[in-house]
Amino acid sequence: MILRDIVTQLDLQVLAGEGALDQEVTGGYIADLLSCVMAGAQPGQLWFTLQTHLNIVAVASLVGVAAIVITEAAAVGPETINRAAGEGVVLLRSAEPTFETVMKLARLL
Template sequence: MRLREIVERLHLQVLAGEKALDREVTGGYCSDLISDFMANGTPGCLWLTLQTHMNVVAVALLTGAAGVVFTGGRGIPPEVCRKAEAEGLPLLQTPHSTFEMAGRLYQLLNEK
């Protein structure tokens, strides 16, 4: 499923990387540990996290993530959004919890 459709159907706010929303999303991964995502995140996955610092952008790019969803409605530093925009990485935001978004994303990606 294309990231653009996920953004629309889950009502996600696009913070950066709008030009890259045509990426294919192959799955999702939830983790707030950078090292865990580095070890287990896969190319094309959508990373759901509470972390909002610059390292998230670097690790998402390193792993080839389709994008990052910041959950819980936390404030995102402007420099993080600027870096992601410059790198073409979609950053998305939702006020909903990681638990809720993971369930909704799972259902969406597994529709028949």
């Protein structure tokens, strides 16, 4: 499925990376411990997390995930958004908690 379609269907807010929404999404990964994401997430996946520290951009870039999806409308600082924009990392935000967001995605796949 194409990332842009997921953004529309799940009503996600695009915080950064507007120019990189036409990529294929291969699956998903859920974790708030970044060491787990580094070890377990795969390129092309959507990474769902509540963690908003600046390091999420570095980890997303390292793994090559399709996008970070911040859930539960968690507040994201300008440093994180600017870094994501600078590194071409797609940063999305869902108003709903992780479970509901992922359930919606599962119905689309």
